[in-house]
Amino acid sequence: MDLGLSEQQEMLSRAAREFLEAECPTTLVRELEDSDGGYSPELWRKMADLGWLGQAFPGQYGGSDGTLIDQVALFEEIGRAILPSPILTSTVLCGQTILYGGNEDQKAALLPLISRGDTIVTLALAEADAGFDGGDISVMATADGGDYVINGTKLFVPYAHVADYLLCVARTSGADSLFLIDSKTAGVNITLLHSVAKYKQHEVALQNVRVPRTNMVGQLDQGRGPLGKAVDWATVVQCGEIVGRCQKVLDLVVDYSKVRVQFGRPIGSFQAVLHQCADLRVAVDGARLVTYQAAWKLVEGRPCSEDIAMAKAFAGSASRQATAVGHGIFAGIAFTVEHDMQLYMMRSKIQEANLGDSDFHLDNLGGYMGFPT
Amino acid sequence: MxxxxxxxxxxxxxxxxxxxxxxxxxxxxxxxxxxxxxxxxxxxxxxxxxxxxxxxxxxxxxxxxxxxxxxxxxxxxxxxxxxxxxxxxGTTALNIVGPAVMYFGTPEQKEKYLPPIARAEAEYCQGFSEPNAGSDLGSLEFRAVRDGDENVLNGSKMFTSWAFRAQYIYLLARTDPDAPKHRGISLFIADVKTPGISFRPLPYINGSMAAQTYFDDARIPSSALIGEENRGWYHAMATLDFERSGLERYASVQRTFDDFVELCKTTKYNGKLLSENPIARHKLAKIKVGMEIWRLLCWKVAWMQSTGAVPNAEASVAFLHGTVQRLEFTQTAMEILGLYGTLMHDPKWSLMRGAIEGIHRESMHLHGAGTTEIHRNIIAQRGLGLPR
Known part of the structure; x- marks a missing residue:
C-alpha cells in the first residue's frame, strides 16, 4: 500500500505549481475572460513544450507515456490555478477517444498534433435534450456515397470557436457514431453561449455538413465504446481539477483567517470559522483519496465504474462546500468582482456539471449497488 | 501509488x-x-x-x-x-495501556502488566474524564499526593466504561497543583480493589454499563506511577497515537450498512421493495460514498503510520468524518424504516434484530476520543495552522 504520489509525480506537481503560479496568475485568468479566445495561445505553446498536451499519449504519438494518476496530479495544479484552456476537451476527452477508438492513421495523424498544441479538437456531445448524463442523440449522420452528411445542433461545446476539429457524436443507422468534423467545413455554425466565468462554450449548428467516411472514429454505430472509456478517464481527471481548486480555496480561506482581525483577534481563532475550515479539509482530503483510488483502479485495469461515480459525486459535494465556506468566510469582500473568490465559485459550476453532476453519479451508483431503476 | x-x-x-x-x-x-x-x-x-x-x-x-x-x-x-x-x-488495555507501559514503563512494570494484556486476561478501564474536566481534560482536579512509598488518590472520574469488568484503572491525576496545568499531571495504574475506590453505576444509552468512580483516600504503591512524574499528560497523548486508524469502528458500521442495503433490496413495504423508492436509493448511494470516504481516510492514517509518519490532524480528519457519517447513516436508515425503526429486539416484528435502532443509539456517541468540536479544533489548529 502506498497512498502517496511517487517522487517523480511530486516533482511534476511542484514544477507545474511553480510554472502556473508564474505564468497563470488570476490577473491572467481575468484577462482571458475578456479575450475572444478564452485561452492564451502563448501559454498553450508552453504547456505543449512541457509535455502536458500529450501527457498520457504513448511516446510513438508524441506523448509522454503518462498514466491517469500523473494526469490527475497535473490537473490538481491546473484546477488550483483555474487555468483557462481547452486541455480537458482536446487532450483528455478527444485525445483519449481517438486513442481508444481511432485507427492507426487517425492516431498517427492527430495525436502528435494535439500533443504539440498545433491542433485543438473538442467534443461535441451534448444537445438540447441529451448530454453526458443520458438522453437520445438527435444529430443525424446520413451516409451519402463516400461521405456522411450531418445535421442537427450541439450544445455546450467548449472552445468550439478555436477548435480545428469537432469530435461529433451523431446518430447513424441504429446507434451513435463518432465523426471528426473540420470546423471550417461549410454548414458548421458556431455561436458563443453567454456563460458563467465567460466560459467559452458554444452552440454548434450543423447544416448538411459533409465529412468523408474516413473521418469516422471507431466503428459504425459503435462510437459509444471508445467515447465511454474516454469519458470515464476524463471524469477522473475532472475530479482532480476540482480537488485542486477546492484545496486552493481552503488555502486562501485559511491564510485570510490568520490575518483578518475582527473583535481584536484573527477571525481564524473563532471556532465558527475554524470549524468550517476543518470540515472543508475533511472534504478535500476525502475527495482527493477517492479520486486517486478511481485513477489507480483504472490504471490497473480493475472494475472502477463505482469508484468513478463515487469520486465525481463526492468531488461535486466538496466543491459546493468549498464555495459555501469560501464565500461565507471571505464574506463581503468576496461579493465584489475584484476579489478572486468569485473566480473559483463561477468555475465550480462548470466543473460540477461537466461529465455528470453528483446526482447523476449517485443515481448510477444506486444502479451499481443493485437497486432497480 | x-x-x-x-x-x-x-x-x-x-x-x-x-x-x-x-x-x-x-x-x-x-x-x-x-x-x-x-x-x-x-x-x-x-x-x-x-x-x-x-x-x-x-x-x-x-x-x-x-x-x-x-x-x-x-x-x-x-x-x-x-x-x-x-x-x-480489552481494547483500552491493548491499544492504550499496553503501548504506554511499553514506551514509558520500567522493566518490572512491563513484566507485570504486559503479559496478561497480551493473553487477553487483563481488563482495564480508563480514568481520564472528570465531572469538571471533559473536553478541557488538562484542567483535571483529581489529586494524587505522595506519602512515603504510596500515592494517596482523591477525586472522581466520569464515564468509566468497563468499570465493572476491569481489574485496573488507568488514570491521570494531578501531582503538582502549582505547575502549569499540563505539566503537573501523572499517569497511574490502580487496582480497582484498592480500598477507597467505589463505583456508581452509570448506564449508557447503548446498553452498556459504565460508572462514575470515586476515590476516597485510596492508597496505591508508588510503583504504579507510569513514566515520569508530572509528564503524564504528554505520555498519555503520545500513546494515543498507537492505534489511530479507527478501522474497527468504520468496519462495524460498514457491516451494518451492507446488511441494511441488502434488507432494502429484499423487504417490501406498501407492495414495493424499499430499494424501489427513488429517494431511498439516492440517499443510500450517498451514504455509500460517505462510507467509502471514511474507509479511505482511515487507511490513509494506517498507511502514514506504516511509513513512520505520525498522523495527527489526519487521524482527527478520519475520526470526525466517521462520527458524522455514522450518524448520517443511522438517521437515514431510521427514516427509511419508519415505525419499524422504533422496534428494538422484538422477536416477531423487528428487522435485522433491531440493529438499526441499536446503532442509531450508538451513533449518539459523538464524543469518543474527543468531541467533534475538539477534532475540528485539532484539524484547524494543528493541521491548518489556524491560531488558538
Whole structure:
C-alpha cells in the first residue's frame, strides 16, 4: 500500500505549481475572460513544450507515456490555478477517444498534433435534450456515397470557436457514431453561449455538413465504446481539477483567517470559522483519496465504474462546500468582482456539471449497488 | 501509488476473516456493543484464541509478544474485527495501556502488566474524564499526593466504561497543583480493589454499563506511577497515537450498512421493495460514498503510520468524518424504516434484530476520543495552522 504520489509525480506537481503560479496568475485568468479566445495561445505553446498536451499519449504519438494518476496530479495544479484552456476537451476527452477508438492513421495523424498544441479538437456531445448524463442523440449522420452528411445542433461545446476539429457524436443507422468534423467545413455554425466565468462554450449548428467516411472514429454505430472509456478517464481527471481548486480555496480561506482581525483577534481563532475550515479539509482530503483510488483502479485495469461515480459525486459535494465556506468566510469582500473568490465559485459550476453532476453519479451508483431503476 | 495490500497481507486478511467467520457466528456478533455478561465472556474467549494464534497483539513490537508486522497488519486486524462484529473487550488495555507501559514503563512494570494484556486476561478501564474536566481534560482536579512509598488518590472520574469488568484503572491525576496545568499531571495504574475506590453505576444509552468512580483516600504503591512524574499528560497523548486508524469502528458500521442495503433490496413495504423508492436509493448511494470516504481516510492514517509518519490532524480528519457519517447513516436508515425503526429486539416484528435502532443509539456517541468540536479544533489548529 502506498497512498502517496511517487517522487517523480511530486516533482511534476511542484514544477507545474511553480510554472502556473508564474505564468497563470488570476490577473491572467481575468484577462482571458475578456479575450475572444478564452485561452492564451502563448501559454498553450508552453504547456505543449512541457509535455502536458500529450501527457498520457504513448511516446510513438508524441506523448509522454503518462498514466491517469500523473494526469490527475497535473490537473490538481491546473484546477488550483483555474487555468483557462481547452486541455480537458482536446487532450483528455478527444485525445483519449481517438486513442481508444481511432485507427492507426487517425492516431498517427492527430495525436502528435494535439500533443504539440498545433491542433485543438473538442467534443461535441451534448444537445438540447441529451448530454453526458443520458438522453437520445438527435444529430443525424446520413451516409451519402463516400461521405456522411450531418445535421442537427450541439450544445455546450467548449472552445468550439478555436477548435480545428469537432469530435461529433451523431446518430447513424441504429446507434451513435463518432465523426471528426473540420470546423471550417461549410454548414458548421458556431455561436458563443453567454456563460458563467465567460466560459467559452458554444452552440454548434450543423447544416448538411459533409465529412468523408474516413473521418469516422471507431466503428459504425459503435462510437459509444471508445467515447465511454474516454469519458470515464476524463471524469477522473475532472475530479482532480476540482480537488485542486477546492484545496486552493481552503488555502486562501485559511491564510485570510490568520490575518483578518475582527473583535481584536484573527477571525481564524473563532471556532465558527475554524470549524468550517476543518470540515472543508475533511472534504478535500476525502475527495482527493477517492479520486486517486478511481485513477489507480483504472490504471490497473480493475472494475472502477463505482469508484468513478463515487469520486465525481463526492468531488461535486466538496466543491459546493468549498464555495459555501469560501464565500461565507471571505464574506463581503468576496461579493465584489475584484476579489478572486468569485473566480473559483463561477468555475465550480462548470466543473460540477461537466461529465455528470453528483446526482447523476449517485443515481448510477444506486444502479451499481443493485437497486432497480 | 498503490491502494492494494501485498499478497502476504491479503493472505493474512483472508486468514483472519475466515477465522472470525467461523468463530463468531451471527448470534454472537455484537451489532452495537457488548451488552450482556454472556457477550462479554464470549468476546474474551475469542480474544484468547486470537492471542493463541499470535494475532491479538500483531501490532505490538516483537519483544513484547507482538508479530513482526506493522501498522498495516494491525489495521487489517482491526478492520476484520469490526466487520466480523466481534464483541469488543480489552481494547483500552491493548491499544492504550499496553503501548504506554511499553514506551514509558520500567522493566518490572512491563513484566507485570504486559503479559496478561497480551493473553487477553487483563481488563482495564480508563480514568481520564472528570465531572469538571471533559473536553478541557488538562484542567483535571483529581489529586494524587505522595506519602512515603504510596500515592494517596482523591477525586472522581466520569464515564468509566468497563468499570465493572476491569481489574485496573488507568488514570491521570494531578501531582503538582502549582505547575502549569499540563505539566503537573501523572499517569497511574490502580487496582480497582484498592480500598477507597467505589463505583456508581452509570448506564449508557447503548446498553452498556459504565460508572462514575470515586476515590476516597485510596492508597496505591508508588510503583504504579507510569513514566515520569508530572509528564503524564504528554505520555498519555503520545500513546494515543498507537492505534489511530479507527478501522474497527468504520468496519462495524460498514457491516451494518451492507446488511441494511441488502434488507432494502429484499423487504417490501406498501407492495414495493424499499430499494424501489427513488429517494431511498439516492440517499443510500450517498451514504455509500460517505462510507467509502471514511474507509479511505482511515487507511490513509494506517498507511502514514506504516511509513513512520505520525498522523495527527489526519487521524482527527478520519475520526470526525466517521462520527458524522455514522450518524448520517443511522438517521437515514431510521427514516427509511419508519415505525419499524422504533422496534428494538422484538422477536416477531423487528428487522435485522433491531440493529438499526441499536446503532442509531450508538451513533449518539459523538464524543469518543474527543468531541467533534475538539477534532475540528485539532484539524484547524494543528493541521491548518489556524491560531488558538
Amino acid at each position: 498503490n491502494f492494494e495490500l501485498t499478497e502476504e497481507q491479503k493472505k493474512f486478511r483472508s486468514d483472519i476473516r475466515s477465522f472470525l467467520e467461523e468463530e463468531v457466528p451471527p448470534e454472537h456478533q455484537a451489532v452495537f456493543g457488548v451488552e450482556s455478561e454472556e457477550d462479554y465472556r464470549f468476546g474474551r474467549s475469542i480474544q484468547r484464541k486470537l492471542a493463541d494464534n499470535g494475532w491479538l497483539t500483531i501490532g505490538w513490537p516483537t519483544e513484547y509478544g507482538g508479530g513482526p508486522k506493522g501498522p498495516i497488519e494491525q489495521s487489517i486486524f482491526s478492520e476484520a474485527m469490526g466487520y466480523g462484529r466481534v464483541p469488543r473487550t
